[in-house]
Amino acid sequence: MLVAGVLAFLLSAGAAWAATRALIPVMGQRGILDVPNERSSHETPRPRGGGLGILVGILVGSGAGWACGMDPPGPAFWMGAGLMALVGFLDDRTGGVSVLWRLLLQIAAAGLVVLQAGGLSRLPLPAPLDVPLGPFGIPLAVVWIVGVTNLYNFLDGIDGYAGLQ
Numbered sequence: 001m002l003v004a005g006v007l008a009f010l011l012s013a014g015a016a017w018a019a020t021r022a023l024i025p026v027m028g029q030r031g032i033l034d035v036p037n038e039r040s041s042h043e044t045p046r047p048r049g050g051g052l053g054i055l056v057g058i059l060v061g062s063g064a065g066w067a068c069g070m071d072p073p074g075p076a077f078w079m080g081a082g083l084m085a086l087v088g089f090l091d092d093r094t095g096g097v098s099v100l101w102r103l104l105l106q107i108a109a110a111g112l113v114v115l116q117a118g119g120l121s122r123l124p125l126p127a128p129l130d131v132p133l134g135p136f137g138i139p140l141a142v143v144w145i146v147g148v149t150n151l152y153n154f155l156d157g158i159d160g161y162a163g164l165q
Contacts, residue, residue: 004068011064016057020050032093048092055085076116080109084149103146110145114138
């Protein structure tokens with residue numbers, strides 16, 4: 001199973017790299033650009049929409065894992081990932097989805113995943129800090145997914161730094 005996991009990872013990373021590399025000039029030619037402002041780390045406009053390449057990598061990696069006998073992600077994962085991708089693409093394409101709408105859609109997408117996978121049963125810290133979370137496990141898992149999504153988006157705004165992650 002380790003070899004299958006490594007193979008799925010390599011195929012996923014290669015597909016994400018190739019798709020993102022192909023998307024950059026297309027997005028630039030279509031004028032889908034991130035124009036720098038006072039919060040930007042770049043000084044010239046950069047193409048937006050590279051997250052679609054990451055989605056391609058997830059699809060390829062999931063397919064490769066499935067072909068190697070691994071369990072594929074469930075429908076709630078794909079609906080949540082699709083919703084997150086749609087929000088990101090609309091934000092990139094239109095130049096901005098309101099913060100409230102983005103947050104609500106991110107919570108909905110994270111909620112789908114958590115409802116399928118379940119919440120956190122324990123705080124993910126070393127003992128004795130790994131206390132049981134009880135009914136707080138589900139909302140904390142949703143908050144975690146939304147928080148990591150926004151951190152990742154922030155990193156991606158640093159000239160595609162998220163691609164290194």
